[in-house]
Amino acid sequence: MTKTKVSGLAPWEEPGSVAGRIGKGGALALIVLAVLLPLYTIVLTSLSSADTVNRVGGLVLVPDGITFDAYRQIFSDSVVSRAVLVSTGVTLAGTTVSLGVSVLGAYALSRPGTLFHRPILFCVLLMFVFFPGLIPAYLMVASLGLKDSYWSLILPSAVSAFNVVVLRAFFMNIPRELLDSARIDGAGEFRILWRIVLPLSKAVTAVIGLFYAVGYWNAWFNAMLYIDDTRKWPLALILRSYVVDSNPLPTATVGVNGFGHVAPPTLAIKMAIVAIAVLPALVIYPFVQRHFTKGVIIGAIKG
Amino acid sequence: MSANADTGSVAEVRPGATQAGPAAARRGAFRDRLRRDWPLLVMAMPMLVLVTAFWWVPALGNVIAFQDYNPFSGGIPGSPIIGFTNFAQLFGDPQFIRAIVNTLGITAFQLVFYFPVPIALALLLNSVVSGRLRAFIQGVVYLPHFFSWVLVVAIFQQMFGGAGLVAQILRDHGYSGIDWMTNSDTFILLVTAETVWKDAGWGAIVFLAALSTLDQNLYEAAAVDGARRWRRMWHITLPGLRPVIVLLLILRLGDALNVGFEQFMLQRSAVGSKVSEVFDTFVYWSGLRTGDFGYGAAAGLFKGLVGLVLILVANRVAHALGERGVYSRS
Numbered sequence: 001m002t003k004t005k006v007s008g009l010a011p012w013e014e015p016g017s018v019a020g021r022i023g024k025g026g027a028l029a030l031i032v033l034a035v036l037l038p039l040y041t042i043v044l045t046s047l048s049s050a051d052t053v054n055r056v057g058g059l060v061l062v063p064d065g066i067t068f069d070a071y072r073q074i075f076s077d078s079v080v081s082r083a084v085l086v087s088t089g090v091t092l093a094g095t096t097v098s099l100g101v102s103v104l105g106a107y108a109l110s111r112p113g114t115l116f117h118r119p120i121l122f123c124v125l126l127m128f129v130f131f132p133g134l135i136p137a138y139l140m141v142a143s144l145g146l147k148d149s150y151w152s153l154i155l156p157s158a159v160s161a162f163n164v165v166v167l168r169a170f171f172m173n174i175p176r177e178l179l180d181s182a183r184i185d186g187a188g189e190f191r192i193l194w195r196i197v198l199p200l201s202k203a204v205t206a207v208i209g210l211f212y213a214v215g216y217w218n219a220w221f222n223a224m225l226y227i228d229d230t231r232k233w234p235l236a237l238i239l240r241s242y243v244v245d246s247n248p249l250p251t252a253t254v255g256v257n258g259f260g261h262v263a264p265p266t267l268a269i270k271m272a273i274v275a276i277a278v279l280p281a282l283v284i285y286p287f288v289q290r291h292f293t294k295g296v297i298i299g300a301i302k303g
Numbered sequence: 304m305s306a307n308a309d310t311g312s313v314a315e316v317r318p319g320a321t322q323a324g325p326a327a328a329r330r331g332a333f334r335d336r337l338r339r340d341w342p343l344l345v346m347a348m349p350m351l352v353l354v355t356a357f358w359w360v361p362a363l364g365n366v367i368a369f370q371d372y373n374p375f376s377g378g379i380p381g382s383p384i385i386g387f388t389n390f391a392q393l394f395g396d397p398q399f400i401r402a403i404v405n406t407l408g409i410t411a412f413q414l415v416f417y418f419p420v421p422i423a424l425a426l427l428l429n430s431v432v433s434g435r436l437r438a439f440i441q442g443v444v445y446l447p448h449f450f451s452w453v454l455v456v457a458i459f460q461q462m463f464g465g466a467g468l469v470a471q472i473l474r475d476h477g478y479s480g481i482d483w484m485t486n487s488d489t490f491i492l493l494v495t496a497e498t499v500w501k502d503a504g505w506g507a508i509v510f511l512a513a514l515s516t517l518d519q520n521l522y523e524a525a526a527v528d529g530a531r532r533w534r535r536m537w538h539i540t541l542p543g544l545r546p547v548i549v550l551l552l553i554l555r556l557g558d559a560l561n562v563g564f565e566q567f568m569l570q571r572s573a574v575g576s577k578v579s580e581v582f583d584t585f586v587y588w589s590g591l592r593t594g595d596f597g598y599g600a601a602a603g604l605f606k607g608l609v610g611l612v613l614i615l616v617a618n619r620v621a622h623a624l625g626e627r628g629v630y631s632r633s
Contacts (some may be wrong), residue, residue, distance in 0.1 A: 009432060011571070014536045016532065032443050036443060038462055041461075056467055056471075057474075083525075101350050103345070105346065108343040109347065115337055115344065116340075127358055128616050130611045132361040132607065134587060134590075135366060135586065135591055135599045136360075139596065141337065155357060159350055159354055161474050188342060189346065217456070220565055220569075244453065283444075292508065
C-alpha cells in the first residue's frame with residue numbers, strides 16, 4: 001500500500017468551512033457514540049446492584065455504585081461457567097485446527113505448476129460459488145456420528161476458502177530465491193514453511209487466526225443444529241436462550257446449585273452474560289487491529 | 304495469476320524426459336514431479352479431507368432432493384426416486400414464495416439503504432485530518448463486525464425492545480414505549496439498521512484502501528486549477544472509487560439470495576414468519592425441523608444453483624464492463 005495520506009493539511013488544501021467542520025465532527029461523534037454507548041450501558045448495568053437497576057427501570061446510564069454480584073452469581077452457577085469453558089475450548093481447539101490446516105493447504109497451493117496444483121485449487125475455489133445446502137451438511141454430520149460432539153462445532157467449518165486464498169496470496173509473494181536457496185541448503189518443505197515462510201507471514205497469520213477464532217467464539221447456528229445436550233452448550237446458545245428469549249436458567253428448574261427460583265434472569269445477569277460474550281473480542285482486538293488493512297486489503301484486492 | 308501458472312518450478316530440468324516416447328516421458332515426468340512435490344501433497348491432505356467430507360460429499364448428497372428421502376428406510380440408496388416432485392411442490396408452497404419475495408425484497412432494500420453507507424463512511428473517515436483520531440475512529444467502527452449476530456440482536460433488543468433503553472427514555476418523558484423488535488411492519492428497517500451497525504464500518508475498509516491509492520497529485524493539480532472540495536470529490540475521488548464500487552455491487556447482486564442467515568433465524572419467533580422468512584430459514588423450518596429432508600434439500604439446492612448462476616453471470620458482467628472479476632485468477 002502506498003502511503004499517501006499523512007496527517008495535516010497539504011499546502012494547497014483550503015481549510016474547511018466552520019459549519020462543514022462542525023457537521024463532520026458531529027457526524028463522527030454520533031457514529032462513535034452509536035457503537036460505544038450500547039457497550040457502555042451494558043457493562044455498567046452488569047456492574048450495578050439490583051436496586052439500582054430497579055430504580056432506573058432498565059439499563060443504567062449513570063454509575064451508582066459498582067458491584068460484581070451478577071458475575072459472582074453467574075460463576076457460582078454451573079450453566080454459564082460451563083458454557084464459557086465450552087466456548088473457550090472449542091475456540092482454542094478450532095482455531096488451532098483451522099489455522100494449521102489452512103496454513104499447510106495454502107502453502108501447498110502457493111506454487112503453481114506443482115503436481116495436482118490445479119485440481120486442488122479448483123476444489124477449494126469451488127467453495128466460493130456453490131453452497132451445498134444445510135440439509136445434506138446436517139445429514140453428513142449426523143451420519144458421521146458427530147451430533148452432540150464438540151467436533152461438530154469445529155470440523156464442518158474448519159476450512160474457510162477465503163482464508164486459504166488470502167494466506168496463499170501472501171505466501172506467493174515471498175521471493176522465490178529465498179525458498180530456492182533454502183532448498184539448495186537441503187531444507188525440506190516442512191522446514192521451509194516453518195522456518196522461512198511463517199516467520200515472514202506473522203501479520204497475516206495473526207489476522208487469519210483472529211478471523212477463525214472470532215468465527216468459533218461467535219458460532220451459534222452449528223451449535224443449535226448439532227448440540228442437543230444443554231450441558232454441552234457454548235456461550236452463544238446460552239446468550240440466545242437466556243438473554244434474547246429470557247428463558248429461566250435451566251439449573252433453576254433442575255434444582256442443582258441454581259439461583260433457587262424459576263424467575264427469568266435479572267437484567268444485571270443478562271447484561272453480565274452479554275459482557276462476557278463481548279470480552280474476548282475487546283481484549284484481542286487492539287493487538288491485531290493494526291494488521292487489518294494489510295491482511296484484509298490484500299485478500300480483497302488480490303483475491 | 305493464471306498467466307504464470309506453468310512457468311516457474313515446472314520448468315526445472317526433467318531428466319529423461321526426451322529419451323523415450325511422449326507417453327513414457329509423461330509418465331517419467333509424473334514420477335519426477337511426484338518425487339519432488341509429494342511433501343506438498345501431504346500438506347494439502349488435511350484440507351482436502353475436510354473439504355471432501357464437509358463440502359463435496361454434502362454437495363453430492365443433494366440427490367435426496369430428487370428422492371422421497373427417509374433416513375430410517377435405508378437412507379439414500381433405499382429411498383425411492385421421485386424426480387422433480389419436490390420442486391413442483393415447492394413452487395406451490397405459499398411459504399416458499401413468501402421466502403423468495405422476502406429475500407429479494409430485503410436484498411433490494413439493503414442495496415439502497417445499506418450499500419452506500421460504507422462508501423460514505425470511508426469518505427468521511429478519509430477526510431479526518433488527524434491520523435491519530437482517524438485510527439481511533441476506525442478502531443471503533445470496525446469493532447461490531449467481530450460480534451456475533453446473537454450478540455447484535457441482544458444489544459438491539461436492549462436498546463430498541465419493549466423494555467429497552469429507547470422505550471425506557473420515552474416512558475420517562477411521558478410517552479408510550481415502542482417495541483421495535485416485535486413490530487413486523489418495521490422489521491426491514493430493523494434488520495437493515497442491525498446490518499449497518501455491525502458491518503458498515505468493516506465494509507468501509509475496502510473503500511479506504513482504494514482511497515489511499517488515489518494519486519494525491521491529481522488533487523493538488525485540481526486545487527491549483529481552482530476546484531474546491533466538492534468538485535474534487537466529484538471529479539477525482541468518486542471516479543477513482545468506481546472500479547471498487549462496481550465490483551462490490553456486482554458481487555452483491557451475485558449474492559442476492561443471501562441476506563444473512565443467523566440474523567433471521569434469531570428474530571423469526573419475535574416478528575413472525577410473514578416478514579422474516581427467507582431462503583435459509585425456510586430450508587430449516589420446512590425441511591430440517593419437520594424431518595422432510597428431501598423437500599428442504601430441494602429448496603436448498605434451488606438456492607445453491609440459482610446462486611451459482613447469479614455469481615457466474617455477475618462475473619461475466621464484471622469482465623464485460625472491463626473490471627477485474629472475482630474468479631479471473633483460476
